Amino acid sequence: xxxxxxxxxxxxxxxxxxxxxxxxxxxxxxxRLHGLLLRVxxxxxxxxxxxxxLGGPELxxxxxxxxxxxxxxxxxxLDSFRGESRFTTWAYKFVILEVSSKIGRHFWQRAETSWDxxxxxxxxxxxxxxxxxxxxxxxxxxxxxxxxxHHLTEYQREIFVHVVVEGIPxxxxxxxxxxxxxxxxxxxxxARRKIRKHLTETGHLAQKGQHHD
Amino acid sequence: xxxxxxxxxxxxxxxxTDVGCDEAMRVLEVYVDxxxxxxxxxxxxxxxxxxxxxxxxxxxxxxxLLDAVxxxxx
Ligand SMILES: [Zn+2]
Numbered sequence: 001x002x003x004x005x006x007x008x009x010x011x012x013x014x015x016x017x018x019x020x021x022x023x024x025x026x027x028x029x030x031x032r033l034h035g036l037l038l039r040v041x042x043x044x045x046x047x048x049x050x051x052x053x054l055g056g057p058e059l060x061x062x063x064x065x066x067x068x069x070x071x072x073x074x075x076x077x078l079d080s081f082r083g084e085s086r087f088t089t090w091a092y093k094f095v096i097l098e099v100s101s102k103i104g105r106h107f108w109q110r111a112e113t114s115w116d117x118x119x120x121x122x123x124x125x126x127x128x129x130x131x132x133x134x135x136x137x138x139x140x141x142x143x144x145x146x147x148x149x150h151h152l153t154e155y156q157r158e159i160f161v162h163v164v165v166e167g168i169p170x171x172x173x174x175x176x177x178x179x180x181x182x183x184x185x186x187x188x189x190x191a192r193r194k195i196r197k198h199l200t201e202t203g204h205l206a207q208k209g210q211h212h213d
Numbered sequence: 214x215x216x217x218x219x220x221x222x223x224x225x226x227x228x229x230t231d232v233g234c235d236e237a238m239r240v241l242e243v244y245v246d247x248x249x250x251x252x253x254x255x256x257x258x259x260x261x262x263x264x265x266x267x268x269x270x271x272x273x274x275x276x277x278l279l280d281a282v283x284x285x286x287x
Contacts, residue, residue: 044277085242089249092281093242096274127224129217140218170234170270182235185268189227196225205222 012087019078033074033091038067041095048103053110062102070095104171118165120145126167140204147198152191159187160195228267232260237271245278 008016018029041063049059074091081090123144124137148157162168163184173184199205214222237244237260244261247254255262265272 040277040281043280044274047277048273084240085246086282089242089246089278089282092278093238093274096277096281097238100270100274124217124221127217127220129215133215133217137217170268180235181238181270182233185234189231189233192225193227196222196227199225205225 008081008083009086012081012083015087015091016078016081019075030071030075034067034071036088037070037074037091037095038064040092041067041070041099044096044099045103048100052103052107054103054106062106063099066095066098066102070098073098100171101175104169104173105175107169107172108176118161120165122167123165126164140199143199143202143204144195147195148191151194151198156187156191156194159184160191163188164191228263230260231263231267233264234268234271237261237264237268238274241271241275241278245275245282248279249282 007013015029015033018025019033020026042060045054045059045063045066049055054062070091073094081087120141121134123141124134125131129137148160152160159173162173163170170181170184173179174181177184196205240258240261244254244258247257265275
């Protein structure tokens, strides 16, 4: 992507012009944009809510709040729209990220997650292992624990355990720790790479899977 | 390898071109517009494609944004 902002398409240019002016056309455009954001936010909220226990009026309320918050952010940041996408695509991203973030925050209102000793025996089950397979997996789980203890930084260890062993959603950790999704992801990414290296070196992983398709 | 071991192995495999969440989310709308207009977004932005493959939350946001621009009347 170049650094030069491209000329927005007609539809986007119209949105920008109307949202920047004042008067009835502006108010109409704001109301129309809010309606679109709400529709996108509701749909995203419902697709994201599976397994969170969120639903009904509470979930709709979350989407309404996200649409209002997104609308304010968009109106404040019109000048940062660079015309690299359609205006509406740019705008919808605000409400989608807002909904994801609010669902992440909501996790802690009902979570029974403790911050005690993680239960490492759950690890294979998290990847679909049957109870028999889980029992038979003690050796490889032990190797993973070894790699986590010896090859990860304390920070990577903490994040890896929360995300992978305890199954805490990324966005919930983002809300709890006050860091970006990217920071959480990077810690898990580095942990994955180091654990894989250890398992490969100790003969617990076949070389296949090295390739990416 | 059992199924769970394959899944775990797959999870541990990292793609060095993966740009991470912050960069993927920064350009998500550009990526989505490429996809929605039938252009090869993955070829133009391979690091974003690699990230979306590996990151559940970003993949979810991508899917919703793509749904939004393909279904919502403008
Ligand atoms: Zn991500």
